[in-house]
Amino acid sequence: MPDNARLLLLDRDQAAALLRPDDVLAAVRESFLLHASGAGRIFPLVREALPAGVFGIKSGGVAEQDLLGMKAAGFWPGNRPLGADGHQATIILFDPATGRPQCLIDGNAVTTARTAAAGALGLLALARPDSETLCVFGTGVQGAAHVDYALRVMPGLKRVRYLTSDGRRDPQFEARFAQRCDIAPGADADAAVADSDIVITATPGRGPLFSAAAVRPGTHVNCVGSDTRGKRELPDGLLALARTWADDLAQARAIGELQWSPDTPAAELGALLARAAPARHGIAADAITIFDMTGIALQDLSVARMLHQRALANGTGTSIAWPW
Template sequence: MPSDARLLLLDRDEVQSLLLPDDVLEAVREAFVLHSHGEGRVFPVVREPLVTGGVFGIKSGDVQAQGLLGFKAAGFWPDNRRLGGAPHQATIMLIDPATGRPVCLLDGNAVTTMRTGAAGGLGLQQLARADSTSACVFGTGVQARVQLSFALRLLPALVEVRYATVDGQRDAAFEAQFAHRCDILPARDRNAAVSESDIVITATPGAGALFDTQAVQPGTHLNCVGADTKGKRELPEGLLERVRLFVDDQAQARQIGETQWAADMPCIELGDLLTGKARADRHPTDITVFDMTGLALQDLTVARLLHQRAGAAGVGSSIPWAW
């Protein structure tokens, strides 16, 4: 058997140095399009609680025509904060589909963060009202920051942001990151902030409803990120029955996303909007929701981009990997 194969390793800093928002946006768009055309497969998700208090998951898939195969092993370990680490942990592996040999192993934290932000941005482009000027963001962590960053990047009319923290306190660092791009202040009242916003972004651990159903006004669009496991939710009971629902993957959203709380609701996949298989035809008074559970294909298209870019730039550590 061949013994001269090599495995490329990309650590956190190397991955971050190679990630560019516009390139990630295009890679994520490609993932949605491949999914819509049935050219990219998404395999059943593993998402299981651990006795340690963490949640472990595997997302995997392939694009057979492109020779793209791999998985992301990831999850949420809340006790990591006490240890000085990030609670979300992810590792991505690309595999040669012809042989099963691993070709690239890379840190998946930054990939997960940015590809999810890019997916949220595409959702806003497709579903939010074009005249949207105000947003309410729930959460100020890594995912809330990237969601807002892509929102401001892709919606130039967005100028006013209100945010809500878990303890109701001001987050000076969060404000400082965006103060030069918008008018940003903490939300004094969550329901009032929602009712006064054109866009609502929920990026929390998904521990429960963040606001009341009646706070959501006609014409609002909501990007929902935090529900990614059975039992999680961010939206209040009864809201999904009032909205037009859009998802990244129907089966996955009904299993672990916000859609699990209204699994019989009709929904449209975002990829079908991008390929023209479906149309949003938003009316000014429609309430729209994009339930984001994260596609394995997004991780793979971005990881392939990084693998190619690292090879061209001579970035990463190449180690022997006999097979």
């Protein structure tokens, strides 16, 4: 048996340094197309409550690309008082021919970037191209990443209003985007939604954030926080008023917003992206659109493969002996 095998380790800072927004967007777009074509597989989801948090495993692969891997991730709220991120993720890439691990990556930065990139692709496909105003619920890691990517791909966005769980201003969040848009807290959730072309919900998903009546015709909503049984961010009745897309329908109906209305007609975003049609092609101008985002393994693996290849090319990371 060979005894010279190596395992590459990429820690938090090394992985973050290798992430470039345009490349992440391209990798995540590819993952949607692989899923839509059937070339990429996602395996059954593990998502379980623990005494200290929630633990999950997302896995899958692309046989034609020799890609196989998994992400073990979840949420541990007790980390925050310790000064650490409540979200924790670790990605492992395997050699599909032998099952040997090839690369282990701290998955937090990958998860943040790939989720925001997926949201940006949803905006490009479903939001009105002339959108100027955005409302975001949540100013944490995900909220900030989604606003960053939204401003990158929607150059017409001029105004951002944000809502925090305690209603307080978030000066650090404002400072991050002050040079790129008019940013300020929303005085009221319903008023902020009613005044927005795009709404992004990036919260822990403890309950509806606004009323269905506040959503104007033509608004697009990216739903980020509902990724576990029992979580929700949208109000009753909104799904029935909207046209809905998901990254994976079965998963969205199990743990996303669609869990609250699983019979709602919906489609998958990958099929829409595969058509390469202009934004909102075939969608009425006054239609409310929703992207129910639960995140799929192919997004993590496509980005992780990019990082692995880039790290090998420039010598980033720690290579350790991993003999058979």
